[in-house]
Amino acid sequence: MHRTDAPRLNDAPPLTAEDLGLLATEEHRADRAEIDLLPTAELVRLMTREDARVPEAVHAAAGDIARAADLAAARLAAGGRLVYLGAGTAGRIGVLDASECGPTFSTAPGQVVGLIAGGPRAVTLPVEDAEDDEQAAVEQLRAIGLTARDVVCGIAASGRTPYAVAGVRHARAAGAATVGVSCSPGSPLSRAAEVAIEVVVGPEFITGSTRLKAGTAQKLVVNALSTVTMIRLGKTYGNLMVDLRATNDKLRRRSHRIVRLATGAAPAEVAAALDGCGHEVKTAVHMLLTGAGADEARAALAAHGGALRGALGERATAAP
Structure with missing residues (x-):
């Protein structure tokens, strides 16, 4: 008041x-x-x-x-x-x-x-x-x-x-x-x-x-x-919004493009990966780059605080 x-x-x-x-x-x-x-x-x-x-x-x-x-x-x-x-x-x-x-x-x-x-x-x-x-x-x-x-x-x-x-x-x-x-x-x-x-x-x-x-x-x-x-905090992968929430058609299309840019995978492979993980962008990227399944990719991400680079074994995001 x-x-x-x-x-x-x-x-x-x-x-x-x-x-x-x-x-x-x-x-x-x-x-x-x-x-x-x-x-x-x-x-x-x-x-x-x-x-x-x-x-x-x-x-x-x-x-x-x-x-x-x-x-x-x-x-x-x-x-x-x-x-x-x-x-x-x-x-x-x-x-x-x-x-x-x-x-x-x-x-x-x-x-x-x-x-x-x-x-x-x-x-x-x-x-x-x-x-x-x-x-x-x-x-x-x-x-x-x-x-x-x-x-x-x-x-x-x-x-x-x-x-x-x-x-x-x-x-x-x-x-x-x-x-x-x-x-x-x-x-x-x-x-x-x-x-x-x-x-x-x-x-x-x-x-x-x-x-x-x-x-x-x-x-x-x-x-x-x-x-x-x-x-x-590892919320991006380079300059890609890999933590994007795909809640409408535009954002789903953007998610598809982000995964393609991050992995170089063919459109059909990207669509399959996104469908297989509930359209979680970071999970899909990890799956395509490592061959892991959705649950394995999620576990790897969780083990690295959600940071995709760390989960992929790449140079970790600079510490705060």
């Missing part, structure tokens, strides 16, 4: 209007003061030129993203979870990434979790005041049974969102690993987290609208964080 009288856990004082303008995400560009008078084509050109700067800013944070991925992989390998925590756009980005890890990497239910200020309804409806409720973040983490094996990734463009900062501080006090993703240097979120990922993208095309460059940067960061984490 949302409470407006929740105690403040954030070490930063409330922002004044003047303070807000000092944040990197809130900076105003005077040279954009008349963009509403420009032709549409020029508006699009200017905006896309601003957006093109985002990947470079994310690349500059590659070292910190790598540290976060190694941290997450180690915790997940030990039975922990990756938990995203954010408000508004940041929270939706975390929920989105969490929801996509299952079909892409066959993560176990609840292994990657997205928490958002205001609860599930805030995914589709604005609940703007929820970002100030610090106690709600603590309660949500308690509700999912946060443990010291987990890693909590707080996401906040400004790095000052009370909900995100409080959640990360609570998680760290509980012994969980913590990551902070922001677009403002030296923020309370960065200070609260074990690993700080700061992607400074500069002022937004529309002043303060952090669903734009900041949102794009945050999406790129969590893409890299979850994907590299899953690679470290």
